[in-house]
Amino acid sequence: MLRIAVPNKGALSRPAIEMLREAGYRQRGDDRDLVCQDPANDVEFFYLRPRDIAVYVGSGDLDLGITGRDLLLDSGAPATEIMDLSFGKAQFRFAARPETLQSVAEIDGRRVATAFPGVVGHYLAENDLKATVVRLDGAVENAIRLGVADVIADVVETGATLRQAGLVTVGEPLLVSSAILIGRSLAPADEKPGTAQLLRRLQGVLVARRYVMLAYDVRADLLEQATALTPGIESPTVSPLHREGWVAVQAMVQRTDMHRIMDELYEIGARAILVTDIAATRL
Ligand SMILES: Nc1ncnc2c1ncn2[C@@H]1O[C@H](COP(=O)(O)OP(=O)(O)OP(=O)(O)O)[C@@H](O)[C@H]1O
Numbered sequence: 001m002l003r004i005a006v007p008n009k010g011a012l013s014r015p016a017i018e019m020l021r022e023a024g025y026r027q028r029g030d031d032r033d034l035v036c037q038d039p040a041n042d043v044e045f046f047y048l049r050p051r052d053i054a055v056y057v058g059s060g061d062l063d064l065g066i067t068g069r070d071l072l073l074d075s076g077a078p079a080t081e082i083m084d085l086s087f088g089k090a091q092f093r094f095a096a097r098p099e100t101l102q103s104v105a106e107i108d109g110r111r112v113a114t115a116f117p118g119v120v121g122h123y124l125a126e127n128d129l130k131a132t133v134v135r136l137d138g139a140v141e142n143a144i145r146l147g148v149a150d151v152i153a154d155v156v157e158t159g160a161t162l163r164q165a166g167l168v169t170v171g172e173p174l175l176v177s178s179a180i181l182i183g184r185s186l187a188p189a190d191e192k193p194g195t196a197q198l199l200r201r202l203q204g205v206l207v208a209r210r211y212v213m214l215a216y217d218v219r220a221d222l223l224e225q226a227t228a229l230t231p232g233i234e235s236p237t238v239s240p241l242h243r244e245g246w247v248a249v250q251a252m253v254q255r256t257d258m259h260r261i262m263d264e265l266y267e268i269g270a271r272a273i274l275v276t277d278i279a280a281t282r283l
Pocket residue numbers: 007009010011012050051067068069070071088089090138155156157158177178
């Protein structure tokens with residue numbers, strides 16, 4: 001049976017559970033359940049702190065897990081990223097009071113407060129910077145106000161927490177994080193039964209979220225022009241219409257492009273342009 005770790009709380013928990021449900025797996029019905037069996041798919045889910053997930057996967061006690069890229073790197077556990085799941089996106093950045101630091105180089109010799117000492121230590125070593133890392137559990141934005149540190153290094157999503165604390169970012173992000181699927185090894189020979197199916201299903205959810213199905217009618221003599229705008233993933237479906245000289249076209253397009261493409265199709269004479277959501281895919 002495949003054993004998979006899922007965040008039990010925090011920013012990644014709800015979207016991870018939602019994604020697994022969309023992929024057809026059974027998930028816990030109560031936030032306090034820490035285990036959920038899915039006998040139909042021969043999978044068992046364990047709900048754990050996202051910070052601990054890389055440790056369980058790295059030790060081989062669990063086969064796969066969903067966690068944040070920043071948490072995986074911070075743990076130093078021997079687990080690898082298998083797939084980017086495209087949610088829980090955040091940057092990991094240095095921040096300080098305005099005007100105190102002009103560049104990352106000036107972190108040298110300062111005190112840096114963070115809940116991610118692994119990520120920060122690695123960055124400092126790589127950039128040949130010496131700084132004292134003050135390890136805190138959370139609310140690190142307060143560390144400067146309280147005199148514990150000169151700089152913080154933390155997760156920034158909207159930037160609202162930094163603004164409220166009167167801090168500004170310094171330098172480029174140390175890393176760009178998102179939720180990822182992790183495993184112990186990338187070698188197909190080490191894969192347990194059910195792994196390939198899980199990967200295909202999660203990939204299916206990602207594609208279903210990223211694309212919509214676009215359908216429209218167009219005069220046959222404009223077909224080449226129209227399908228140049230909607231090439232689809234392999235090729236668009238073209239069907240005859242009862243109306244002489246017209247065809248119906250169907251193709252997947254990226255959700256972020258759909259309004260531009262609809263406008264351009266209308267401009268060249270396409271009509272009855274319809275968009276529908278895709279519930280699931282296997283490409
Ligand atoms: N706005 C956000 N705040 C915190 N973490 C976020 C945010 N957006 C994405 N993440 C990611 O979520 C993971 C942190 O999850 P975790 O559950 O440890 O923290 P949390 O949501 O801050 O909860 P808690 O502070 O209660 O531990 C990291 O991988 C981080 O990059």
